[in-house]
Amino acid sequence: MLSIDRSIIDAIIAHARRDHPDEACGVVAGPAGSDKPVRLIPMDNAARSMTFYEFDSMEQLRVWREMDDNDEEPVVIYHSHTATEAYPSRTDVSFAGEPGAHYLLVSTREPDSEELRSYRIVDGVVTEEPVRIVEPTVDPHAVQSYMFGQSPTTVDYECSPGR
Amino acid sequence: MAIEVRIPTILRTYTGGAKSVEGAGDTLSALLTDLDSKYSGLRGRLITEQGGLHRFVNIYVNDEDVRFLGSLDAKLNDGDNVTILPAVAGGAFGFAAAAAMLGRSTAPVR
Numbered sequence: 641m642l643s644i645d646r647s648i649i650d651a652i653i654a655h656a657r658r659d660h661p662d663e664a665c666g667v668v669a670g671p672a673g674s675d676k677p678v679r680l681i682p683m684d685n686a687a688r689s690m691t692f693y694e695f696d697s698m699e700q701l702r703v704w705r706e707m708d709d710n711d712e713e714p715v716v717i718y719h720s721h722t723a724t725e726a727y728p729s730r731t732d733v734s735f736a737g738e739p740g741a742h743y744l745l746v747s748t749r750e751p752d753s754e755e756l757r758s759y760r761i762v763d764g765v766v767t768e769e770p771v772r773i774v775e776p777t778v779d780p781h782a783v784q785s786y787m788f789g790q791s792p793t794t795v796d797y798e799c800s801p802g803r
Numbered sequence: 804m805a806i807e808v809r810i811p812t813i814l815r816t817y818t819g820g821a822k823s824v825e826g827a828g829d830t831l832s833a834l835l836t837d838l839d840s841k842y843s844g845l846r847g848r849l850i851t852e853q854g855g856l857h858r859f860v861n862i863y864v865n866d867e868d869v870r871f872l873g874s875l876d877a878k879l880n881d882g883d884n885v886t887i888l889p890a891v892a893g894g895a896f897g898f899a900a901a902a903a904m905l906g907r908s909t910a911p912v913r
Contacts, residue, residue, distance in 0.1 A: 665891070687892070694892035697861045697868045704888055713812075717891060737813050737859075737889025 642742040642758040643772045644668070644677050644716065653754050655682045656720035656746045663693040664746075668716035669707050677715040677742075693719045716758075718744040725755060742769070806834060806879055809886040817845040826885075831862065832875040834885065849887070850875075859890040 648668060656664045665685050668677035681703055686696040707713060717738060725747055739762045747755040760767045809823045818824050824842070828834035839846035849860050855874070856862065862869045863886040869877045879885070 667891075683891075692892070694890065697863075697870075697888075697890065700861065700888060700891060701863050701866070701868075701886065705886075719893060737811065737891065739813055 641770045641772055642677075642716065642744065643774055644744075645774050646776055648677060648680050649756070649773055651680050651682075652718050652744070653746060653756075656722075656748050656754070659685065659720070660748045661690045661722045662688055663690065663720050663722060665693040665695065665717075665719040667703065667714045668718070669710070669712040670715035672711050672713045675715060679712065690722055714738055714741050716744050717741045718746065720746045720748050722747075723749050725749075739763070744771075805881060807884050808834070808838065809884070811888050813889055814845060814848060814887065817842040817848070829879055830875065831864070831869055831877040831879060831885070834879055835875075859892055861888045861890050862886070863888075 652666070652668075655666060658664070663685055664682070666680065666682040669679040669681060670676040671678070683703070684696045684699055685693045686699075687694040704714075739760075743759045743761050745757050745759070749755075756771060758769050758771045760769060805825050806827060807823055808826050810818050810821060815821065824838065826834045826838045826841075828837050835846045835849060849857055849862070851857055856869070864872055864877055864879065865884055869875075872878070
């Protein structure tokens with residue numbers, strides 16, 4: 641299963657819409673071994689195509705080194721299909737080179753709704769997995785402490801009179 | 804002549820899990836042959852049956868893509884760093900059609 645924050649999903653969809661009808665692509669990095677996508681890195685589609693995407697090789701080197709230096713890995717590799725469903729094509733399967741990554745596909749073929757699906761691609765075998773979008777709410781079971789004047793959703797910069 | 808080679812996750816099965824290995828050679832071609840003698844099968848994942856570099860593998864010498872350095876003939880010097888990355892590519896288009904259109908090798912990297 642892919643668990644990913646709503647804010648990251650929104651940004652990926654915005655990227656896909658911006659580049660439509662060309663395919664958009666990018667990475668969400670996270671701490672190595674955590675399986676947690678945290679840092680969104682939209683990449684250029686060097687192919688600038690409606691049916692094909694390819695990371696720019698120099699940009700990829702820079703981004704992969706940066707991840708290495710930060711002890712991160714590509715947790716999610718995303719791209720959009722702009723006229724077909726969000727299912728990996730034979731091309732996607734052939735070129736999938738990161739067995740540990742979630743391959744997230746966004747279809748922007750409908751103008752006002754997006755199809756979002758995630759896959760593992762290992763040794764040429766595609767396995768779909770559920771996507772859990774984590775809404776930005778406070779986990780009621782987490783141990784929390786708040787500083788004076790703050791609540792989980794608001795910060796009071798001034799104390800109200802009479803409190 | 805020692806050259807440090809960074810190995811991507813997908814090829815670490817050949818290097819016993821090592822993220823980086825050392826090799827020798829005065830060209831990229833010689834380096835890959837040297838590596839293959841220690842990590843059998845590695846070269847075959849990077850070179851096509853026709854003997855060229857796979858289109859969907861990126862190899863860099865220091866900060867340069869070897870495609871701009873003469874590909875397999877790229878010269879190497881002691882202390883150089885070589886990085887191998889699987890190209891990230893795909894898309895909705897059928898694979899054969901994409902390869903034909905782009906004039907690229909149809910042998911996929913797996």
